[in-house]
Amino acid sequence: MTEETLTKEGLKTQEYFVNMGPQHPSTHGVLRLMLELDGEIIKKVIPHIGYVHRSIEKMCEKDSYRQIVHITDRMDYLSNHMNNEAVCLLVENALEIEVSDRVKVIRTIMSELTRLSSHQLWWGVMGMDLGALTTFLYGFRDREMINDIFEETCGARLTMNYNTPGGLMFDIHPNFQRRVKEFVAHFKTKLPEYDALLSDNVIFRNRTEGIGVLSKEDAISFGVTGPTGRASGFSNDIRKHKPYSAYDRVEFKEILMETGDTFSRYKARILEMWESLSIIEQLIDNIPEGEIQSPAVKAVIKLPKGEFYQSVETARGELGVYVVSDGTKNPYRVKFRSPGFSNLFVLNHLAQGYKIADLVAMMSTIDLVIPDIDR
Template identity: 45%
Template sequence: MIETHSSSLKTDQMFINLGPQHPSTHGVLRLGITLDGEVIVKAEPDVGYLHRGTEKLCEVRGYHHCVVVTDRWDYVSAMTNNLVFCLAAEKLMGLEIPARANYLRVAMCELNRIASHLLFFGTYGIDIGAFTPFLHAFREREMVLDLFEMVCGARMTYNYIRLGGVMADAPPGWADKTSEFLKYFKTKLREYDDLLSFNPIFLDRTKKVGIITAEQALDWGLSGPNLRGSGVSYDVRKTFPYSIYDKLDFKVCVGEAGSCWDRYYVRMREMAESVKIVEQCLAALPSGDIMAKGVAKIPTPLPGEAYAHVEGARGDLGIYLVSDGTSCPYRLHVRAPSYINLAILQEALVGLRVADMIAVLGSIDIVLGEVDR
C-alpha cells in the first residue's frame, strides 16, 4: 500500500468520474474514482447503462427466439453465447446433436475466440498508447468475420447455433478458406509479439502493474484469461468438457504473476491454441446431418431446470434455465463473466496511480453488453 497521507502537507481528496462516455471504458462503464494526488484510494464501478433486460425478454419469447437475444450479450463473441444457451436448452429437451453440427459449433466458437482476443489485442494497444497493433488486429479480425459472413450471413450477431444443431452447413470452399486463414494467422502471431508483446515500453507499462494474486482472483470469482493470468489452471473446456472438447488436444495457457502483461499474454497464447483446435476440427469434420431429428418448430420442454456453462472468450459463461412446461422459459439467468471480472477493479485499482488505471481496466477485457445484459 502506498502512503496516501502526508502529515506535513494537508491534501484534499478528489473525486473524478471516468465514463460513461470515456473511450477507454470499452463501452458505457462509469468508474467513480477517489484520488489522493495521483493515487487511487477508492474505485467504484457503476454499471447498468446498457441494461436492456434481456433475461426478462427471454421469459416472453420462445426458446428458438431466445437464441437471437443471446447474440446481444457478449456481442464480440456471440457464437459462445448461442452455444451456451443451446446447450442448456438441449439439456432440458434431451436432444442428441449430430457429430457434424458439434464440430462446426466448436470450430465457430474457437474462431470467435480468435476474433474476440484480436479485438482485445488491438484495443489494449490503444489503451496503452500504441495505435499500430489495432490496425494489424482488425485486418485479421476482418478475415475471421468474413468466414462467419460466408457461413451464416452476419458479422456480429450470428444466430448460427440453433437448438439441435446449426443454422446451415458450411458452404463449399469455406473449409479451404479457413485453413488458409489459420496458416496465415500463425505467422501474424509472431508479428504481434514483435510489435507489442515484448516491446520494452509496453512491458514497462504492464509487467508489474495491477497484480492480482491467485488467492484474490479466486476470492472475487474471476474466470477465463483473467484467472489463468494469475496462475490458476482452470478452463471449463478441460475441467468440465462439453460438446467435443474431450476429443480435442489443446493446452490450457497459464500466466505467472497475475499482472496486466500476464493476462494479456495468456490471451495471445490462447489464440495459438484456438488455431490448433480449429485445425483439428477441420481435419476431423465428419459428414452427416447438421440438425438433430425431431426438433419441434416451437419447442416446449418438460418442466425442469438445467445449467450449462462454457469457456467463453471472457471466462466461465453459464446459463441457468428453468422451464415450466410452456413454450417460453420460466426463468433464465446468465452468469456473465465480464460482470464478475469487473468487480475486482474495486480492489485491484486501489493504490495504483491514475496513469495505470486504464492499463488495468483494459487488461480485464470487459464487454458492457454482457455486464449489463
C-alpha cells in the same frame, strides 16, 4: 468530499473524485468508474454499471427458447457464437438430444474462430489503451478475415445466430474449409508480429509487469474466470473441466500463468490464441458427415419441468445459463451468469494504489464488454 489530510510540510491535500465515463475512450462502452484519487494515485474505484441494461432476463421470460438464442448475441457481442451455443446446449441437454458429430465439430471451429476474433480485437484495443495506436488496425486486419468467413457461412458478421437448438442454421459454405485454412496459415505468421509490436516492447513491459497483481485466492473469491483468472493460476477452463461440443476430442493446453499481473493476463490471451489455432487445425480437416439439424427438436420447444444450468467458455470466461422451466414453451426464469460482471468488480481490488494509467491497462486486460456486464 473526503477528509483533508496534512502532509509533512503542513500542506493540505484533499482526495477528489473523477468520473471516468460513461463516455470515455478506454471504458470501451458506457461504463462509469468513479475514481477516488489522491493526486494521480487511485484510492478507490467504484464501478457504476447499467447504462445499457436491457433486462434481457425479463425479455427471455416472454420468449420461446428459439428466440432466446437470438437475444444472447446482444450480450457479449464479441463472443456471440459461444453465447448462442450455451443456450442451444442447455436446450439439447434438457431434452436429452444428441446432435450429430458434424454439428459438434463445426460449432467448435466456429467457437474458436470467435475466440480468436475477440482476442484480436482485445489485442488491438489493449495497445491503443496503452497509447500504441497502430495495434488497433493490425488486430482488425486479421479479424476482418474471420468476419469474412462468418459472413460467407452465416450471412452475418457480428450477430450471427448460427446455432439453433438441435443443430445449425445452415451447412457450412463450400469455401469454409479452404478459407479457414488460409486464415490459420496467415495468422500464424501474424501472431509473432503481435509479440514483436507489444509483448517484446520495453515500454509495454514496464507498463504491465508487476502491475495489478491478482492472487489465485482472490481470483476464485471474486469469481474471476476466463483468461483473466487463468493468468492468476485459477484453473477454470470449462472446455477442459466440462467438455462440451467437440472439445473432448481435441488436444489443447489450458493456459495457466502464475504471477497474475497485467502482463500475464496479456500473455495468457496471446498463448490462448495459439491454442485456438491448434484446435482449429486439428478439426478443420476432419469435419465428419452428418445432419446439421437434429429432427428430434420440434418447432415449439418445451423443456421438461425443472432447473437447468449450462456453462460454456467464452472469450471472457465462464458464461452460465440458468433456466427454470415450468414445462411451457417459455422459460419461467432465465439467468445469465456473465463473465464480465464478475470480472469487472475485481477492478477496485486490483487498482488501489496504482495510477490512472495502470487502471487503463488493467481494464484492458480484464477485457470488458459492457453489454455483457449490463445484460
